[in-house]
Amino acid sequence: MGRETFKGYDPITLEELDESFCDGTPEEVNRAMDLAMEAFYKYQELSGIKRAEFLEAIADEIEALDDELINRVQMETGLPEARLIGERGRTTGQIRMFADLLLEGSWVEATIDVAQPDRLPVPRQDLRRKLIPLGPVIVFAASNFPLAFSIAGGDTAAALAAGNPVVVKAHPSHPGTSELVGRAVIKAALSTGMPEGVFSMIHGSSYAPGNALVLHPDARAVGFTGSFQGGKALYDLAASRPEPIPVFAEMGSINPVFILDQAMEKRPTEIASQLADSVNLAVGQFCTKPGIIVLQENKALDAFLQSLSRAFAQKIPAAMLNTRFSKNYHNNIERIERRKEVKFLHQSQVSDKTTDVIPVIASVSAEDFINNPSLHEEIFGPFTMVIICKDKHHMLQLARQLRGQLTLTLMAEQDELTRYRELTATLQQKAGRIIHNGVPTGVEVVPSMHHGGPFPATTDVRFTSVGTAAIKRFVRPVCFQNWPENQLPDDLRNHNPLKISRNVNGKWTKSSLS
């Protein structure tokens, strides 16, 4: 058959799991895309209520998998049960959040300017605009959130909610989990009468199936969460198409934390412990992990570094999500160890399990950091680097050199923000979310969340991949001019049958047109 097959494995025991999975063939990719395109014309015409039913059924089916799902994810990822139960809740929660958004209905941004037949020199036509779906969306599942950013994760939920069929490229590090969740989605589609092809899943341990999906002429957008290399390659591929399509790649960042003088002097131990916890969450495999900690030489420096070392010493070595990650982590740490300008502050107790990775803190001067672009790259895993600045000016200089980030954090006493106004203004330019006295890990799924940031954190700074606004990636406006009332979509009809909030002649209202 010439077909690539692969198996999942337990990242803790390294034992291969039973089932075999097959890379999607070019024929399967084409079949999935053909079905998606056929489904699109039917699916986009369904009401928000029908699509919400589908989403709710997906959440129900995922929950119905119960322990079978949790056990499988655990086997494939080594993540602790409590974390996975939490992540499942987040996954079904965000699917239901999009269902609620559809039921409320105002997300289509209905905007109406009525005709002015007597306007001079020419009459004004009736114009009505709403958001409509783009067409088939390709979603690349991530490995670090095997539920919340995978088969039925945020990208899939947002794209389906908007009215787009979805073809997911499953991540090879949890194929059995993907299979279970994929079947749950299909079951939900069948039970709620969705058109065939509204959802498909393609496995792939090589790049070929994913690339074929992105290059398929009917693909209309791509969602991706993963490495810079992966995201940028897809971005370039999509831009090379005869008809370029948008790629929303969330590619991670080093999430710098700036500790200002007074804050460090006042609470060195508290801040150290907060940061140690955040760096080590899920073995350092969150895209919002604080990768560098920027501070100034001051009298609390030693106390802070000691507290940080002590807090790291209490963290227990553990396995990463797959052996590729732990191999990369080891290589990165070795690469950094070889640099004479970098000091190692702490290396926690050694583990005798070869699969475990050791939490590490390094430190480097601001000057050396600025002069070595390779130190600005994300290191996935329980690693962070303390950057020591001589003074305030140095800190600002460093901030200006930073590349785009998902988050930036300031540990600061209140009046320090006023004194560091230039710094905060600079940081605002560099990130999608700026945090005061907190940690960047823990991305709330709420309307005000922005999970995104300037390149290279993402490929499109204007969109979030978490929260209700994530739906905006997969829609486009269409304007109906002088369209007969009985042919308009419900959102735009005079009597506002969906009772949604609309912009009518420049004012937001839920009223019907008189």
Place this chain on the structure above:
Amino acid sequence: MGRETFKGYDPITLEELDESFCDGTPEEVNRAMDLAMEAFYKYQELSGIKRAEFLEAIADEIEALDDELINRVQMETGLPEARLIGERGRTTGQIRMFADLLLEGSWVEATIDVAQPDRLPVPRQDLRRKLIPLGPVIVFAASNFPLAFSIAGGDTAAALAAGNPVVVKAHPSHPGTSELVGRAVIKAALSTGMPEGVFSMIHGSSYAPGNALVLHPDARAVGFTGSFQGGKALYDLAASRPEPIPVFAEMGSINPVFILDQAMEKRPTEIASQLADSVNLAVGQFCTKPGIIVLQENKALDAFLQSLSRAFAQKIPAAMLNTRFSKNYHNNIERIERRKEVKFLHQSQVSDKTTDVIPVIASVSAEDFINNPSLHEEIFGPFTMVIICKDKHHMLQLARQLRGQLTLTLMAEQDELTRYRELTATLQQKAGRIIHNGVPTGVEVVPSMHHGGPFPATTDVRFTSVGTAAIKRFVRPVCFQNWPENQLPDDLRNHNPLKISRNVNGKWTKSSLS
């Protein structure tokens, strides 16, 4: 000096105009970008009221140029005075529309989810999001609207309103007009105390200055209106940068008009005359000009074609905006004349002025149109092509083959839309604006307008270049987490000092937070 210089010329007399203009040098490009970046930090911090003052001053300064401006544009473009006075009104009107948007203030989409300190298992942090400017924006002026899509046109107004400094690449076909309007903007910036560098203009008769602007590391977005070749080249250039930036290129389309059976039988003369007027507006140089007319063989066909020919015969040959356009137009018509499958329905009276171009109607069978992709390309100028379908099925097939368009128009009796449901659903997928019983020319500047469309009509289907929503191209969201109240921007403060509409805990309100 090795510096490129060029002069404007009168496209009717072909006489060269007095003044000489210089292509921007690499040093000038760098200087403009450095100043823009410096200005950015100051400009983005100004209140909406201050920025609105600047915009209003620009509109006032443009009006103060009075006849000097109109005379100069007329010399450089050959467009009639009445049209130019109208276009000036549209230009200042849209600048003031953005000023009003800033004064109202709700456009920043302020979204607030307050903290839930008692939430289990972990407290929820206070999160507040708003839109902020991207940074220096490069605007490429178009030739066909020397005021409304040029130096102080929609792109510039939208980018400045959002808080971005702008560097405009002037169009070489109206350099004197550009100079006048550019100086008016600078005057307005000075009189309202804007930071130096908030606006710069670079001339360029070659590609070099524009390319250098797009490749400058501080450029954050590009606005463009013009040809497919130009827009796609800039898109590719921007995607090739180490940090890719978005290009909003409006590249035109053939704006197909579908005439359904009953409509054609009922009002052949009326429709023919509407379309003839629309095709010939401004010598066929609107990006929304109907480039193809799709209809079915029926008993009204001859009457319609005769009416269309008669209406075209009354149109007077005239000069296009520049000799490059008229040369292209002649070449295109010759290229089409040579194709045996294309018939010429009408060629209006010949003019003895070599600068004039002649309105032309061609016709071709749907089959031949579908099989010849080169016939799908836009021909700038007073040309349209009638596509004759055998039946309804043929028409749908043709619709499915269309590339992305700015507009699609249906001439239809009301109950015909129901009978042609599949056709209208298809057309909705292909365009940004769909029109019933009207013409695509005449783009209203209102909130509900969408002037954009699927590739190759534009490079980003999600954004409009006309209307208030055009501001969304040049902004990005930023989320403040746990930010101290007194350090938040006014839009996000508890007491809502700007009295704007905000999404607070999932509900839109103008109230302050209790």
